[in-house]
Amino acid sequence: MSQIATFKVPTINNEPMRAYAPGSKDREGLEAALAKIAASGPYDIPAIVNGKEIRSGDKQPQVMPHDHKTVLANYHAATPETVSAAIDGALAIREAWEDLPWSDKASIFLKAADLVAGKYRFDIMAATMLGQGKNAWQAEIDAAAELADFLRFSVKFVEELYQQQPSRNSDGVWNRTEFRPLEGFVLAVTPFNFTAIGGNLVGAPAIVGNVVVWKPAPAATYSSYLVYKIFEEAGMPAGVIQFVPGSPPDIVKQCIDHKDFAGLHFTGSTHVFRKLWKDIAANLDIYRGYPRIVGETGGKNFHLYHPSADIKSGVVQAIRAAFEYSGQKCSALSRVYVPRSLWEGGFQEELVKQAGSITIGPCTEFEHFTGPVIGRPSYDRITSIIEKAKAAGGEVIVGGKGDDSKGFFVEPTVIVTKDPKSISMTEEIFGPVMTVYVYEDAEYDQTLKLIDTTTEYGLTGAIFGSDTLALAKTSRALRNAAGNFYINDKCTGAVVGQQPFGGARASGTNDKSGSISIFYRFISARSIKTNFIDPTAFEYPSNLV
Structure with a gap:
């Protein structure tokens, strides 16, 4: 092999995103x-x-x-x-x-x-x-x-x-x-x-x-x-x-x-x-x-909301993390932990309003936020888990239905459960299904342990809040629960060269x-x-x- 010089590669930057606005x-x-x-x-x-x-x-x-x-x-x-x-x-x-x-x-x-x-x-x-x-x-x-x-x-x-x-x-x-x-x-x-x-x-x-x-x-x-x-x-x-x-x-x-x-x-x-x-x-x-x-x-990724979290931005981040590409990302949000003070103080209302407004449709219609799931096995598995979650006592407050007549479409679905270890909180779904567990504000420390031990996965997770001491404590407590951990940002969207991606445990x-x-x-x-x-x-x- 002949090498007659030492070369320096060009400066590398991330590829700029394009917006695809109408008329562009x-x-x-x-x-x-x-x-x-x-x-x-x-x-x-x-x-x-x-x-x-x-x-x-x-x-x-x-x-x-x-x-x-x-x-x-x-x-x-x-x-x-x-x-x-x-x-x-x-x-x-x-x-x-x-x-x-x-x-x-x-x-x-x-x-x-x-x-x-x-x-x-x-x-x-x-x-x-x-x-x-x-x-x-x-x-x-x-x-x-x-x-x-x-x-x-x-x-x-x-x-x-x-x-x-x-x-x-x-x-x-x-x-x-x-x-x-x-x-x-x-x-x-x-x-x-x-x-x-x-x-x-x-x-x-x-x-x-x-x-x-x-x-x-x-x-x-x-x-x-x-x-x-x-x-x-x-x-x-x-x-x-x-x-x-x-x-x-x-x-x-x-x-x-x-x-x-x-x-x-x-x-x-x-x-x-x-x-x-x-x-x-x-x-x-x-x-x-x-x-x-x-x-x-796989992953069973989480968002944890501290009582000091902002409701509106927290809901937006949850919707993007759970429902972009119909949840078919290994990093997609699947389980959500919200304190009762936030849930009853507007989080539930905002989540239902925003998630309920999502439209789904074919990729050729640009206005839709999300589209189909990949195929028949995925469609059947996702709709089956939704039904099992309902049978186990979960309450569907948004979506919950599918339509496979032309394409494999599943509605963005939000389930509220009283059992933090129910099927939709523990089993990977790989679809547009978010399950919410409402915890008591005084049980924050117990909730941290719950998040860390509920599933076998350890891929992505996020904490939302404005209490600096609480954020630092949470980051330490959940050190092994996610290979990619986000603070006041959704649990999806790792960028090459910025957030190296991967998880441990079963992930x-x-x-x-x-x-x-x-x-x-x-x-x-x-x-x-x-x-x-x-x-x-x-x-x-x-x-x-």
Whole structure:
């Protein structure tokens, strides 16, 4: 590998958000992309192995969640032979990709970010809206801004990582560290709910020299395919990323049963992640080493309101956290703790008024605050939990109904419970359901313990109030209850480079995407020592008499 200069990457900043106001050029561009993509479907999506398209003929549909009779894309499910070819091809290019100078890898990611933010911004947003049910704002913060941020900040963080070198050198010695990729291939299993997460789960291992087999979520196949094509246009060599849509259990099993499996980058359910961890552990004897397992899973996220909290802003934050994208974020608000003084002093009235005014509808109608849930299994699960919560004594004060006649729509729902450990307070729902528990003002300390112990999760949470001592006390008491903790702000909306994201307990390995930390998980460091002084005798001074 030839490296004849030390390069400095451009200054990296977060991608500016666009508003898509009526009559704006951005609104016009996005509407045109929506019309174009809708009219041109259904798309035929192949597996892509070593840069070549492979069509198995086993076509599986990706439907539009707001109009489930309309197919956005049909993807060709990868066969076992295709997956084997993908693994073999990735391993074949591994050495060349590892040896490619860092500056060339960085250029690919920076170009990909510019393609996302510019040339393909509206297309990838429209694909995310039509395929994954997001409205314009949710698609903007995900498929445009966050994806561009992940790509650019990856370059920044890896540059900083490579600059970390031993701080001391003894006389006549030069110490240095190189950050090798893992020995084998990484499997990336990506979710439906964030196009940006798909790009990052693939990109984070790749930028530090790993080769990646990508198993995209079936409900996000089309947008994932566009991300792959953007990497390709940016100059990613064929084979570094292998795109293999299809049956998640079958593809994942084939990958983790391979002796060269070196790492898992996963976002999805806690149940699935735990099973994969066990399956990987059972295979330890066949691997070259210990695979890296990186996962971000479920959450049962909370807002706690201190009696000193402001009611109106607190309600606004709760509505945004619980109902944006129909609650289909791992960070979405699910359980709310409100003191009786606030609840009876206007919080309940304000919550019912504002939540009751939310409209839901298809992504093509820009006025709606939220839209459909992703598909039939989600719809059935969410509506079932609402009914179980009602049967257990929960009172639905907003919403509670669904309509699956055309799309998978569930009303933004607010449940009030007298049981802080009821089903809708403990079980992850992944839908537009907020459950409120009203606590007595004098029982604040007990409520802190309740929040910390009610669920097995530890992803996000927030405290609202103006009492500085109470805020500090709460932050300490809930230190382990959330990997991302917010003070007077909603529990969603982590920004790359600003709030590194991830949780512990049953919520994942807390490796903090959006920061330098995640890249340590996909490198294997080698310490190198060069000695400049030849010894002349084997004895040490302590051996002399």
